Amino acid sequence: MSDAGRNTFERRLARIDTIHAEGGAFEAEGTLGRQWYDSHRRKQRRALPFRAIAMLFIGALLFKGALLAEIGPERYNGRVSALANGSALEQVGAWALQADAPTQWIAGQLRAALY
Numbered sequence: 001m002s003d004a005g006r007n008t009f010e011r012r013l014a015r016i017d018t019i020h021a022e023g024g025a026f027e028a029e030g031t032l033g034r035q036w037y038d039s040h041r042r043k044q045r046r047a048l049p050f051r052a053i054a055m056l057f058i059g060a061l062l063f064k065g066a067l068l069a070e071i072g073p074e075r076y077n078g079r080v081s082a083l084a085n086g087s088a089l090e091q092v093g094a095w096a097l098q099a100d101a102p103t104q105w106i107a108g109q110l111r112a113a114l115y
Contacts (some may be wrong), residue, residue, distance in 0.1 A: 049105070060096070065106025068099055073107075 027033030066078045076099060083094035099107075 011046055061102055061106060064097060064099070065069040065110055067097075068107035069110040075097065075103075 023034075023038075027035060071079075080094050080097050080099070083090045083097065086094075
């Protein structure tokens with residue numbers, strides 16, 4: 001023999017389980033419910049951290065410009081050419097540290113601001 005109240009209760013529990021499985025939940029007024037926690041989850045990250053790579057690139061340009069402004073173009077180019085005559089790793093460093101147009105512009109701006 002089954003109780004009518006028990007059947008109603010079981011149906012209600014099944015309905016609540018379905019709602020929970022679909023991502024819904026009861027949210028009382030004035031409480032932090034599931035919707036609040038779901039909206040504050042961390043965003044998915046990109047495969048490559050473009051912002052970090054850009055900041056490293058800008059930092060390297062500023063560093064090269066500061067070196068060029070401090071020691072002057074003759075000494076800077078002399079040191080880069082000395083690196084170019086070294087090992088393979090030093091040659092890569094010479095390629096990265098060559099005084100290109102953005103580096104020269106940054107050095108000119110720093111020289112004007114500091115000296």
